[in-house]
Amino acid sequence: MVLASSSVGAVLVAVALAVAGCGDPSSSEGQTTRISRTPVDRAVPGGPVTRVLAVSIDGLRASAITQLGRAGTPTLHRLMAQGASTLNARTEREMTVTLPNHTGMVTGRRIAASQGGHGVSWNDDRRRPPTVQRAAGHDVSSVFRVVHDANRGTALFASKTKFSLFERSWDVGIDSYRMRFDNARLARMTQRDLLRHNRGFTFLHLSGPDDAGHARGWNSPAYLAAVRATDRRLGRIVRTINGHPRLKQHLALLVTADHGGSGKGHSDATRLVDFRVPFVVWGPTVARGAGLYALNPDYANPGHRRTTYADARQPVRNGDVANLALDLLGLGAVPGSEHDRAQDLDWN
Numbered sequence: 001m002v003l004a005s006s007s008v009g010a011v012l013v014a015v016a017l018a019v020a021g022c023g024d025p026s027s028s029e030g031q032t033t034r035i036s037r038t039p040v041d042r043a044v045p046g047g048p049v050t051r052v053l054a055v056s057i058d059g060l061r062a063s064a065i066t067q068l069g070r071a072g073t074p075t076l077h078r079l080m081a082q083g084a085s086t087l088n089a090r091t092e093r094e095m096t097v098t099l100p101n102h103t104g105m106v107t108g109r110r111i112a113a114s115q116g117g118h119g120v121s122w123n124d125d126r127r128r129p130p131t132v133q134r135a136a137g138h139d140v141s142s143v144f145r146v147v148h149d150a151n152r153g154t155a156l157f158a159s160k161t162k163f164s165l166f167e168r169s170w171d172v173g174i175d176s177y178r179m180r181f182d183n184a185r186l187a188r189m190t191q192r193d194l195l196r197h198n199r200g201f202t203f204l205h206l207s208g209p210d211d212a213g214h215a216r217g218w219n220s221p222a223y224l225a226a227v228r229a230t231d232r233r234l235g236r237i238v239r240t241i242n243g244h245p246r247l248k249q250h251l252a253l254l255v256t257a258d259h260g261g262s263g264k265g266h267s268d269a270t271r272l273v274d275f276r277v278p279f280v281v282w283g284p285t286v287a288r289g290a291g292l293y294a295l296n297p298d299y300a301n302p303g304h305r306r307t308t309y310a311d312a313r314q315p316v317r318n319g320d321v322a323n324l325a326l327d328l329l330g331l332g333a334v335p336g337s338e339h340d341r342a343q344d345l346d347w348n
């Protein structure tokens with residue numbers, strides 16, 4: 001059999017990606033450390049990041065990615081092979097439900113208002129308190145407001161109605177808010193928006209896995225099918241980014257989840273399956289195939305532990321989204337925030 005040299009190259013690249021990708025989280029961290037330290041990967045190509053897209057996959061437990069493997073979640077695997085990631089990030093400590101964790105992602109705060117948190121401890125459409133600020137009892141800023149104040153556009157695409165809390169709380173900071181239950185449609189809207197507008201920060205929430213988990217169980221075929229479908233939606237967005245140099249060269253992508261789940265729920269904040277989530281950083285200047293814990297000795301891989309906010313070395317948290325996004329954009333931290341407040345979570 002004769003292979004054209006380009007085919008051989010493609011095969012070698014595929015093998016290299018397979019080696020760099022994830023399997024067991026701890027072993028992949030080990031493998032990827034070596035890769036991320038090589039000079040060629042240090043000299044990461046790409047201009048300055050001027051745009052960030054944060055994608056939260058509702059109810060995506062980290063083990064679903066390893067369980068489905070590269071065949072079932074090719075996009076997530078590609079992002080991990082080409083970016084910096086961990087499958088052992090943490091949610092907020094207090095609660096493993098949607099609205100409190102997403103509020104943490106956009107404010108960089110813990111939940112408990114009595115300890116400087118954002119105070120959003122409910123997970124429904126209630127209108128009292130009407131805003132995050134009223135829940136906290138004081139002003140609470142967000143990544144939306146900071147980016148908007150830097151004269152960069154922002155957008156929020158959500159697939160649950162309770163996200164209207166964010167629009168009420170940061171009505172000036174969020175330039176465009178769209179809610180659609182239909183995840184496919186919402187992802188397409190986000191794609192179009194990325195092309196039509198030059199926004200500094202875009203947040204996309206996809207509910208598919210959580211919807212299926214509640215209906216059929218977190219380990220059901222329906223749940224795994226929803227994770228696969230979400231990976232395909234993410235794949236179309238990544239292809240859009242790759243197909244447009246102005247996105248490819250200037251947009252960083254963050255992917256995480258609000259919580260995992262087991263059985264038909266996810267509200268037990270003491271359970272590993274609920275509080276362990278993935279966290280992926282991908283884009284220009286991001287180390288290829290790196291483990292976030294290997295890149296960040298100031299942070300500690302918590303193993304199977306549930307962590308506290310008092311730990312000297314914090315885990316990577318989904319609540320790092322706000323300040324990591326701002327750091328990527330060259331903007332300072334969200335005032336009053338806690339997670340990655342020093343903006344010392346490195347991506348290369």
Ligand SMILES: [Zn+2]
Pocket residue numbers: 059098210214266
């Ligand atoms: Zn849920």
